Amino acid sequence: MKFLDLFAGIGGFRSGLEMAGNECVGFVEIDKFARQSYQAIYDTEGEWTAHDIRTVRASELPRADIWTFGFPCQDISVAGKQKGFAGKRSSLFFTVTGLIRDLEEKNRPSILLIENVKNLLSINGGWDFLKLQIELDEIGYDVEWDVLDTAEVLPQHRERVYIVGHFRGRSTRKVFPVIRSSREIDNGSNTVNTITTRYGDAQGAGSYISESKSPKIGVKQVGNIVDTGNFNNPQRGRVYDPNGQSPALNCMRGGGLEPKIVVNPHRFNKGGVKSISPTVTAGSYKDNTFVTEKMRIRKLTPLECWRLQGFTDEQFHKAEKVNSNSQLYKQAGNSVTVPVIKAIADRMGYNDNRQKTSTQSCVSRK
Structure with missing residues (x-):
């Protein structure tokens, strides 16, 4: 399937989805240093891109089956001021849903994959999470969610809520719960939950x-x-x-x-x-x-922190050539965990009884 990578960071969503056989058609990222790492790591030549999600128009966006977005958590995190959706940064969630509203239904993504801090479930007494569900319902999505801990696949205790929205009528697969038979995750060139240094x-x-x-x-x-x-x-x-x-x-x-x-x-x-x-x-x-x-x-070290998020050493060294250690630390901390995204992506796709179009491919369930 094709996906659009919003609030892309250094591409944690992209790495996990590509490992599951999906194709990126574009990305949005405002931080210039994160963009430098992203473009150093991935083959982005010819892809659609934008810097600021607030300046994007729906008519510009490439068609995609999946939209991914770990929208900013600063207003939601327990370490922040906890303004929730009243804050300027975390309210960018509604900027994304506004773009979906502006698309004809036939052009809307079939699946939304969203990540944020666990506190999203309870901030403002749970009312903000209810607003999120209502908003997704109004634009045509049924939602499911779960809290997953990176410690299931890597030696880092990192609980995050993952939300999957299914566009009604497209017969997409249920994703949660994600149950793994093994804790070893192959990241192509090495076992990523080994961070030996x-x-x-x-x-x-x-x-x-x-x-x-x-x-x-x-x-x-x-x-x-x-x-x-x-x-x-x-x-x-x-x-x-x-x-x-x-x-x-x-x-x-x-x-x-x-x-x-x-x-x-x-x-x-x-x-x-x-x-x-x-x-x-x-x-x-x-x-x-x-x-x-x-x-x-x-x-x-910065390399160890990138390993703790499931990136390969090759990816880190590409980013290291274009960024300082302080930026590399920041980028690791802001990223999603690659093997967690891979585990979710392995379960995403369409039900087997749905006829696929020539632009869509089924991601087989493992």
């Missing part, structure tokens, strides 16, 4: 982060290297045991918000790391490592 410390020894091919259970915070009483964002100093899951990646703006792990924790404490002093009294960064009086701590 080699890191050489000052002694020349090495430690591994998440060596296992199966997701670890639980996020294990072992301490904080900032004084949480005098610092307005304790997340900046949180330190995690590498034997647990990563916390949910965010856009990591302002520096210092990258997830931090203990290097070789068992070398410092045979029973495992029990605690870390809440305030660092001595230490310095060297080669991405913070050395305290008792142990060595390091930030996850």
Whole structure:
């Protein structure tokens, strides 16, 4: 099937849908740095594109079976001001549905694939999510949704709500629940839920982060290297045991918000790391490592963060050539998780008894 990639970011939707055999016909992304990564990673030559969804007219849009859009979450996230659909950014959801209203019914996409933070279900007492359902109903879509955790396929605890809209009369397949018989997801060139990375410390020894091919259970915070009483964002100093899951990646703006792990924790404490002093009294960064009086701590690298979202190393290195580390961190945190999209896409398509047109192809259910 053909799809249109709205609020495209670095192409998490695109990677997952293409892995399931679908074809991208165009994309919209306003952030110039995300566009640079997107165009470096994918073959976009000749595709329709636009920068700002607010300036797009329905008549410009290429025909597509699927529209994907992880519309901005800043007004919905528990970390934001929680204005919900009253906010300027998250209300862009209605900009997309406005474009659909302007299309003749025969030209409307058969499937909508939408992603946002879990808080969308409950913000403003659940009224905003009800507004979303009413809006989709009014433009002709029956909806289903589920909360899926990236930890099912990758060692990152990241719960997001995924919504699928089915245009009435097109006989599209029910998607949820998504049930997997195996946690191993093949991303073409490598198993993406293996985020093993080699890191050489000052002694020349090495430690591994998440060596296992199966997701670890639980996020294990072992301490904080900032004084949480005098610092307005304790997340900046949180330190995690590498034997647990990563916390949910965010856009990591302002520096210092990258997830931090203990290097070789068992070398410092045979029973495992029990605690870390809440305030660092001595230490310095060297080669991405913070050395305290008792142990060595390091930030996850941009590559590791991209792996935690299911991107291949090849994709990361293409983006790395056109963007700074700060942008690469931000882009990973803002992305959807590729293998989760792939799992959903594997179940999307038309019922087998529906006659396909020459421009549509069925995605077989696995």
